[in-house]
Amino acid sequence: MxxxxxxxxxxxxxxxxPREPGKVGIYACGLTPQGPAHxxxxxxxxxxxxIRRWFKYRGYDVTMVQNFTDVDDKIIRKAAEExxxxxxxxxxxxxxxxxxxxxxxxxxxxxxxxTENIPAILQLIAQLLEREHAYVAENGxxxxxxxxxxxxxxxxxxxxxxMESGARIEIDPLKRDPLDFALWxxxxxxxxxxxxxxxxxxxxxxxxxxxxxxxxxxxxFDIHAGGIDLLFPHxxxxxxxxxxxxxxxPFARVWMHWGSVNAGGEKMSKSLGNFFTIxxxxxxxxxxxxxxxxxxxxxxxxIDYAPERLAETxxxxxxxxxxxxxxxxMSNGAVVDTVSPLHLAKFEDSMDDDFNSAAALGVVxxxxxxxxxxxxSPTPAPAEIAFxxxxxRKLIGSLGIELTSQEASAPDGLTDALIEHALAWxxxxxxxxNYGLSDRIRDDLKSLGIILEDRPQGTxxxxx
RNA sequence: GGCGCCGUGCCCAAGUGGUAAGGGAGAGGUCUGCAAAACCUUUAUGCAGCGGUUCGAUUCCGCUCGGCGCCUCCA
Numbered sequence: 013m014x015x016x017x018x019x020x021x022x023x024x025x026x027x028x029x030p031r032e033p034g035k036v037g038i039y040a041c042g043l044t045p046q047g048p049a050h051x052x053x054x055x056x057x058x059x060x061x062x063i064r065r066w067f068k069y070r071g072y073d074v075t076m077v078q079n080f081t082d083v084d085d086k087i088i089r090k091a092a093e094e095x096x097x098x099x100x101x102x103x104x105x106x107x108x109x110x111x112x113x114x115x116x117x118x119x120x121x122x123x124x125x126x127t128e129n130i131p132a133i134l135q136l137i138a139q140l141l142e143r144e145h146a147y148v149a150e151n152g153x154x155x156x157x158x159x160x161x162x163x164x165x166x167x168x169x170x171x172x173x174x175m176e177s178g179a180r181i182e183i184d185p186l187k188r189d190p191l192d193f194a195l196w197x198x199x200x201x202x203x204x205x206x207x208x209x210x211x212x213x214x215x216x217x218x219x220x221x222x223x224x225x226x227x228x229x230x231x232x233f234d235i236h237a238g239g240i241d242l243l244f245p246h247x248x249x250x251x252x253x254x255x256x257x258x259x260x261x262p263f264a265r266v267w268m269h270w271g272s273v274n275a276g277g278e279k280m281s282k283s284l285g286n287f288f289t290i291x292x293x294x295x296x297x298x299x300x301x302x303x304x305x306x307x308x309x310x311x312x313x314x315i316d317y318a319p320e321r322l323a324e325t326x327x328x329x330x331x332x333x334x335x336x337x338x339x340x341x342m343s344n345g346a347v348v349d350t351v352s353p354l355h356l357a358k359f360e361d362s363m364d365d366d367f368n369s370a371a372a373l374g375v376v377x378x379x380x381x382x383x384x385x386x387x388x389s390p391t392p393a394p395a396e397i398a399f400x401x402x403x404x405r406k407l408i409g410s411l412g413i414e415l416t417s418q419e420a421s422a423p424d425g426l427t428d429a430l431i432e433h434a435l436a437w438x439x440x441x442x443x444x445x446n447y448g449l450s451d452r453i454r455d456d457l458k459s460l461g462i463i464l465e466d467r468p469q470g471t472x473x474x475x476x
Numbered sequence: 477g478g479c480g481c482c483g484u485g486c487c488c489a490a491g492u493g494g495u496a497a498g499g500g501a502g503a504g505g506u507c508u509g510c511a512a513a514a515c516c517u518u519u520a521u522g523c524a525g526c527g528g529u530u531c532g533a534u535u536c537c538g539c540u541c542g543g544c545g546c547c548u549c550c551a
Contacts, residue, residue, distance in 0.1 A: 023480095043551060044549090052550090055551070056551055086549070086550095168479070168480080168546080168547090169479060169480070170478075170546095170547075171478095171479090217549090240480090240481085240545065240546080240551090241545070241546065241550055242546095242550075243545090243546065244479080244480095244547065245547080246550090270551075271481090271545090272545065272551075274544080278544080280551095281550070282550085283550090308490095308498090309490095310489090313481090314482080314544070316488090323500090324487080324499075324500040324501085325488095325499080325500085327499085327500065328498095328499050328500065335513095335514085338513080338514090358497095370497095371489095371490050371491075371498085373490090373499080374489085374498035374499080375497085375498085376498090378497080378498070381498095381515095384513090384515070387513090387515090388507085388513090390507095445509075450509090451509095451510070454511075454512090458512095463512070463513085464511090464512075465512060465514085466511080467507095467513090467514090472513090
């Protein structure tokens, strides 16, 4: 089965065909760094971390670019409120965001800032003016003329005439048409600005993504990604700017959109106050659990976040962890580097089908079930145990979820050797039927976070 | 009002024109000195409702009801 991707532009799943064989270029809309990131901001980052891993797994050389819109109305306002410069504010929250990526184990991409790429933006605006898709208003603003671009609406499937009738867009006398949008905003007192042929000012909201994507990935690049809430008008405008400005169609070959993160049935957002920051969540649960949770729903579907959901995921994650820990102790050092072909094939098919991580995780748990059956068998075969634990590890590992061996998290003083000694003492106690003592040892270890499990073949243990 | 998405067991969540993955929770059982874990069995003749197409639909089409997103800043 070949890699298939749902393309919002065609409303259909398509076999992925890169512009250049073996290479894939991805542009994703980043964010406006003006506050701490919440789960909603991280969903796309995580989804595309996994998508990039899968492209690499399939042999692609991946380039992914994401922007920081580090100058815009909100940043200017927020910086003024806090009495600091816009650069300082944007830098603080960009770094904050990158730290969140790091704590979730998301591989960094090529981050680009608007303020460091003003020339590319000016150039695209100039091209749009040259081609008469834009005009300069009397105050120095530059607007895109939607009427000059007949394809406008092809991504979001809206027709301009319909929108106009029902629209409640405020009438801006500077615009020739209510649908027109700003490419360049003329300087206002106290705001950052850059010189331009149309007078000093700063970029409008949508132009940066068109300019940056084309600058760093070229014309007609492979994939453009973003949250579904950016579909209109942002992405629609990007297409208009990119295609009208260069004459090169399509601006991007495939459009991918991830679903929103909701809380209490409504989109998580700052204004509603129903958001959870990454730091809050990671204070309660390990990053692996959060990854597992987010990946258990397909990236395009909306996901409703609730702390109970994470608690459930934590339980299933523990099952995974415990089984692998037990397997390590029962495989007698048998090293197996292979993966169950049956499970691998199902897993790959799932991921090839529009990166269906939810279905792929289902396969992981099926393999886990095989592993547990072998562990529970009256005559467990170390080689079989190693075979299935390797399968589980490799499959889920390809989604960026590492099930580390337990010694990695050993607390101070409780070395594996010490625990092994305690197990030996307990074994002696049990052999002499001194159950009071053996239970005492088990309880004491439990209070230290060590869980014992007696099996016919001996006792295994793990850190809880 | 316009555009789009969605409605699967107690909860979460995949999925297919031919009879429903997986996870969490619950119930019974096996193993065990006990415990824990695991294993086995069990919880949808059913996939919002009503029509239609079809030999056959949860899967395609239409309508109805319900939820959500976007149309204003948004990941």
